[in-house]
Amino acid sequence: MSTASAIHTYQFPTMIHFGAGARSRLLAQVKALGLQRPLVVSDRDIAQLPWFPTLIDSLADLPVTTFSGVWGNPVVSQVEAGLAAFKDHEADGIVAVGGGAPMDVAKAIALMAHHPGHLFDYEDGRPDARPVDQPIPPILAIPTTAGTGSEVGRSTVISDDATHAKKIMFDPQLLPQVVLADPELLLGLPAKITAATGMDALTHLIEAFLAKGFHPICDGIALEGLHLVAIHLKDCVTFAQRLAAGESLSEAEQAAHLTARGGMLNASMMGAIAFQKGLGVTHSCAHALSTVCDTHHGLANAMMLPAAMRFNLPAEPAKFLRMAQTVQPGATSGKAFIEWILALRQAIGIPDTLTDLGISTKATDQLVGVAMQDGCHPMNPRPVTEADFHALYQDAFAA
Numbered sequence: 001m002s003t004a005s006a007i008h009t010y011q012f013p014t015m016i017h018f019g020a021g022a023r024s025r026l027l028a029q030v031k032a033l034g035l036q037r038p039l040v041v042s043d044r045d046i047a048q049l050p051w052f053p054t055l056i057d058s059l060a061d062l063p064v065t066t067f068s069g070v071w072g073n074p075v076v077s078q079v080e081a082g083l084a085a086f087k088d089h090e091a092d093g094i095v096a097v098g099g100g101a102p103m104d105v106a107k108a109i110a111l112m113a114h115h116p117g118h119l120f121d122y123e124d125g126r127p128d129a130r131p132v133d134q135p136i137p138p139i140l141a142i143p144t145t146a147g148t149g150s151e152v153g154r155s156t157v158i159s160d161d162a163t164h165a166k167k168i169m170f171d172p173q174l175l176p177q178v179v180l181a182d183p184e185l186l187l188g189l190p191a192k193i194t195a196a197t198g199m200d201a202l203t204h205l206i207e208a209f210l211a212k213g214f215h216p217i218c219d220g221i222a223l224e225g226l227h228l229v230a231i232h233l234k235d236c237v238t239f240a241q242r243l244a245a246g247e248s249l250s251e252a253e254q255a256a257h258l259t260a261r262g263g264m265l266n267a268s269m270m271g272a273i274a275f276q277k278g279l280g281v282t283h284s285c286a287h288a289l290s291t292v293c294d295t296h297h298g299l300a301n302a303m304m305l306p307a308a309m310r311f312n313l314p315a316e317p318a319k320f321l322r323m324a325q326t327v328q329p330g331a332t333s334g335k336a337f338i339e340w341i342l343a344l345r346q347a348i349g350i351p352d353t354l355t356d357l358g359i360s361t362k363a364t365d366q367l368v369g370v371a372m373q374d375g376c377h378p379m380n381p382r383p384v385t386e387a388d389f390h391a392l393y394q395d396a397f398a399a
């Protein structure tokens, strides 16, 4: 299935090697970065997958060690354990393999490799933050989900073990130098994770396009990413469901599955590139759901997206029409875009309401409190008041 000629290389600004079999370039790219003692950072589930040992073996020319103590929402204690592994190995760089969680832990390990103190001393925007003034070891990223796009991002989000409060650390040097985006690694991703992470990518694209501010470059990337989600997300989920049901795919279907996974890998990276413009109210509501109810980030976005878009439509009718026409050529109203989101959600098995997820309306006050404090909604095209947040959650419980 893999042929080297099908791997494309592009830079924005991360060097991206995209295509089936792109992971075969790992050793050459690690050497090109000048790494002699890489630490592989992954999560405990990824490390169990059949291709993982083969990937590590491809680095056998070099002294390499693996840290796979990441699971769930990444927390400080995981970073500390990974940092100890980095120092024990006397590592000089990181190969991050997995979804958003191991990517973020890898970035946090890289940040703390040569910086003193506690990780949260470097929180973005903190008035007394310590300076990031020491070198940060290079990171090579191999994504295994299509959602956060953390592999092309400059920040890392890590939670406090006890309070679950999320802190963001940001530095341009946290941007991985090289990404090996290999859609073959996503072929076994379960339908539910495919759907939830895909909705995260979709939410990044939509919120970046709608975010306040002038950034036509991000807007263009967001619209093309949206187009890719419209073409590919449903196929990815459908193929994952069929594989889980024990069906075997024809050769043409296997090729279509690979194409769909590749489309979503690019859409995910485009979402993360576009949202340097900003995000919006959906992410503020979703961050609160993760903090208060431990809801998966992508699923939380998927649950809030229709309510948030009903809220935003009156503020940006022309932009909604452009998004509608991007996903459905010939659409004549911005409202059609919200209907498209609802239909997509249903087609990929996202529950209808927060109640369906088992969340109680009793959590609303706490959710509103956390969402108000979140840093994303100030970039939303329509200002969001406390009463608005109450109404948004009420909508998501009922919709």
Ligand SMILES: [Zn+2]
Pocket (backbone or CB within 6 Å): 148, 200, 203, 204, 283, 297, 301
């Ligand atoms: Zn997100």
